[in-house]
Amino acid sequence: NAGVMQNPRHLVRRRGQEARLRCSPMKGHSHVYWYRQLPEEGLKFMVYLQKENIIDESGMPKERFSAEFPKEGPSILRIQQVVRGDSAAYFCASSPQGPSGLNQPQHFGDGTRLSIL
Amino acid sequence: AQSVTQPDIHITVSEGASLELRCNYSYGATPYLFWYVQSPGQGLQLLLKYFSGDTLVQGIKGFEAEFKRSQSSFNLRKPSVHWSDAAEYFCAVGPPGANNLFFGTGTRLTVIP
Numbered sequence: 001n002a003g004v005m006q007n008p009r010h011l012v013r014r015r016g017q018e019a020r021l022r023c024s025p026m027k028g029h030s031h032v033y034w035y036r037q038l039p040e041e042g043l044k045f046m047v048y049l050q051k052e053n054i055i056d057e058s059g060m061p062k063e064r065f066s067a068e069f070p071k072e073g074p075s076i077l078r079i080q081q082v083v084r085g086d087s088a089a090y091f092c093a094s095s096p097q098g099p100s101g102l103n104q105p106q107h108f109g110d111g112t113r114l115s116i117l
Numbered sequence: 118a119q120s121v122t123q124p125d126i127h128i129t130v131s132e133g134a135s136l137e138l139r140c141n142y143s144y145g146a147t148p149y150l151f152w153y154v155q156s157p158g159q160g161l162q163l164l165l166k167y168f169s170g171d172t173l174v175q176g177i178k179g180f181e182a183e184f185k186r187s188q189s190s191f192n193l194r195k196p197s198v199h200w201s202d203a204a205e206y207f208c209a210v211g212p213p214g215a216n217n218l219f220f221g222t223g224t225r226l227t228v229i230p
Contacts, residue, residue, distance in 0.1 A: 033217055042121075043161075045218065045219070055216060056217070093161075105151065106218060108162075110160040
């Protein structure tokens with residue numbers, strides 16, 4: 001039973017390019033969460049999605065960032081026109097239930113390390 | 118303001134010594150509480166969790182944590198540290214009704230021979 005799969009593990013982009021980060025949740029999990037970890041900091045919540053729905057994007061920057069979780073395929077975190085400050089590790093987590101079931105722990109992927117040149 | 122505090126940024130212990138990592142939270146109601154461990158370049162692995170009931174919870178790899186409501190704390194302990202325990206440890210809380218976890222800034226553990 002595979003865990004949360006994120007790819008790529010490392011992504012290098014130049015300023016102004018687009019970055020696409022993918023996350024496949026654990027089998028049977030329909031709730032996906034994206035977090036960002038800046039150097040020397042803890043994880044900060046960005047967005048929570050269910051299939052085809054964004055439930056909570058209160059942690060997402062208002063511009064350049066978007067997320068989706070289509071009916072088929074992985075969840076995608078998209079960053080347009082990247083800047084140096086976007087350099088971070090981006091983690092995806094999944095759970096079988098939503099917030100009311102936070103007693104179901106979130107399982108994390110190994111993250112995508114994004115570096116902006 | 119709601120917050121999770123891990124006051125120790127970096128702790129160094131000798132192999133075989135005991136360990137305690139501190140975590141305090143500030144929320145209106147008792148949240149769900151978690152400890153995660155992160156090895157370099159890896160994702161987060163759940164060590165243990167507290168939802169309700171017995172305030173002393175056992176986790177994987179010999180770790181345990183104690184929830185103290187009066188102190189709003191959820192400290193992580195291990196009686197005898199192994200070199201493989203060297204990693205970053207994160208305390209996280211899931212406030213009732215929230216859509217996500219809130220993380221502390223982490224404690225980096227170094228184990229010396």
